[in-house]
Amino acid sequence: MNDLDAEDRLRFEQLVLPHADAAFNLARWLLRKREDAEEVAQEALLRACRFFHGFHGGDARAWLLQIVRNTCYTWLEKNRPMELSVEFDEELHLQPCPTPETIAIAGDDRERLSRALETLPPRFREILVLRELEGCSYKEIAAITSIPIGTVMSSLSRARRQLYSALTNSNHKEAIREV
Amino acid sequence: MRCDFADSLLQGYFDGELSAPSAAEFERHLQHCVHCPVELVDLDLLRERLQLAQLYEAAPASLRKKIRADLGPVEPTTAMPQPLLWHWLAAAAALLLLAIAGWRVSPVLRSDDYQAELAEEIVDAHVRSLQPGPMNGIASNDERVVKGWLDDRATFAIPVRDFANEGFALKGGRLDVIEGRSVAVLVYAGPGHLINVFIWRTREPDTSARTGSRQGFRWVDWRKGRMEFCAVSDADPVELEQLRQLINSSV
Numbered sequence: 001m002n003d004l005d006a007e008d009r010l011r012f013e014q015l016v017l018p019h020a021d022a023a024f025n026l027a028r029w030l031l032r033k034r035e036d037a038e039e040v041a042q043e044a045l046l047r048a049c050r051f052f053h054g055f056h057g058g059d060a061r062a063w064l065l066q067i068v069r070n071t072c073y074t075w076l077e078k079n080r081p082m083e084l085s086v087e088f089d090e091e092l093h094l095q096p097c098p099t100p101e102t103i104a105i106a107g108d109d110r111e112r113l114s115r116a117l118e119t120l121p122p123r124f125r126e127i128l129v130l131r132e133l134e135g136c137s138y139k140e141i142a143a144i145t146s147i148p149i150g151t152v153m154s155s156l157s158r159a160r161r162q163l164y165s166a167l168t169n170s171n172h173k174e175a176i177r178e179v
Numbered sequence: 180m181r182c183d184f185a186d187s188l189l190q191g192y193f194d195g196e197l198s199a200p201s202a203a204e205f206e207r208h209l210q211h212c213v214h215c216p217v218e219l220v221d222l223d224l225l226r227e228r229l230q231l232a233q234l235y236e237a238a239p240a241s242l243r244k245k246i247r248a249d250l251g252p253v254e255p256t257t258a259m260p261q262p263l264l265w266h267w268l269a270a271a272a273a274l275l276l277l278a279i280a281g282w283r284v285s286p287v288l289r290s291d292d293y294q295a296e297l298a299e300e301i302v303d304a305h306v307r308s309l310q311p312g313p314m315n316g317i318a319s320n321d322e323r324v325v326k327g328w329l330d331d332r333a334t335f336a337i338p339v340r341d342f343a344n345e346g347f348a349l350k351g352g353r354l355d356v357i358e359g360r361s362v363a364v365l366v367y368a369g370p371g372h373l374i375n376v377f378i379w380r381t382r383e384p385d386t387s388a389r390t391g392s393r394q395g396f397r398w399v400d401w402r403k404g405r406m407e408f409c410a411v412s413d414a415d416p417v418e419l420e421q422l423r424q425l426i427n428s429s430v
Contacts, residue, residue: 018413020238024237038238038241041242109231109232110233131194132229133234133392135392137196138196150187157187160190164221
């Protein structure tokens with residue numbers, strides 16, 4: 001699969017490939033599994049490559065992340081349609097079964113945070129990932145997710161509140177477990 | 180209890196996304212509201228937790244490998260490995276500039292104009308770094324050679340150490356200009372990633388590490404002995420921290 005001429009290929013490697021981490025990170029948090037994220041990020045990067053002719057400068061990261069996001073949602077619709085219809089649900093939060101690894105690091109804040117993040121609906125999860133992990137501006141988030149800037153602000157507010165409540169919930173549960 | 184502003188202006192204010200007039204309006208509101216200041220503190224605590232937890236997950240090496248395989252072999256072009264290295268470094272410098280500018284400007288009251296200007300500067304620097312052209316640097320794994328080169332050109336003595344035995348081989352040094360002043364850059368090859376360490380003089384007291392990420396690159400910044408250090412890379416945060424400790428204990 002090599003539709004690009006040498007010059008475009010070089011531009012693609014210089015402008016788009018450096019954002020492979022961003023692509024993977026977004027896919028990982030949208031799909032919640034590293035293996036799926038790798039598969040979908042690869043597919044998205046190849047799509048990006050195929051349509052690179054259509055990219056005329058501008059923000060390469062936002063352009064790529066838009067493609068990653070759309071590829072992720074298409075994949076979710078096909079493979080796990082339930083997840084797209086789920087609103088924030090405390091039951092979902094109880095769902096991850098404790099593996100030896102999660103038990104070993106149960107006290108770890110990273111684990112607690114990522115579990116809490118994973119309970120949020122994908123639309124809120126992605127907005128937090130873009131803002132807090134990827135450091136995107138509202139304008140970039142609006143471009144990537146195709147929503148107006150005003151909606152970015154109100155979604156962030158709801159997303160942060162839900163994350164906060166998911167965290168409090170997990171603290172509460174852990175306290176119970178310890179008792 | 181939350182107030183009506185909580186869903187709109189408060190978030191924008193916290194993220195430094197409000198225009199100056201809107202931010203001023205919100206600050207007037209803050210003087211009277213009992214809920215918003217508390218919420219701002221909560222948001223700040225949450226962000227700090229997220230930062231400390233280092234949730235960012237970089238792409239596994241296998242992904243890059245697969246992409247390259249999918250793309251097919253590169254036809255020989257005029258690009259040589261050495262210039263590419265320096266261009267990569269320049270791109271990292273552009274990102275560092277972004278990080279530095281981010282600290283300078285308090286996260287509140289950042290006007291849209293300023294952001295646009297900053298973004299433009301960064302993009303320009305990035306694009307410039309992709310152009311072929313001479314770079315001001317020395318490629319060597321010999322600490323004395325790199326130190327000699329830097330000392331001839333920088334206005335202060337740069338601590339240059341090779342940590343090849345610890346997994347971070349010195350690759351070279353370089354001078355860059357960031358916000359109008361000269362900055363020394365040391366280049367290390369960590370396990371699988373290049374790491375740039377930017378060093379400049381400061382009058383500020385020592386600090387512990389501050390970390391962050393930008394466009395898929397992570398940075399860790401600290402001050403020691405009247406010098407400020409900032410390591411930037413797409414490496415694992417753990418690697419960055421290892422290198423930071425090595426440098427810190429050698430200064």
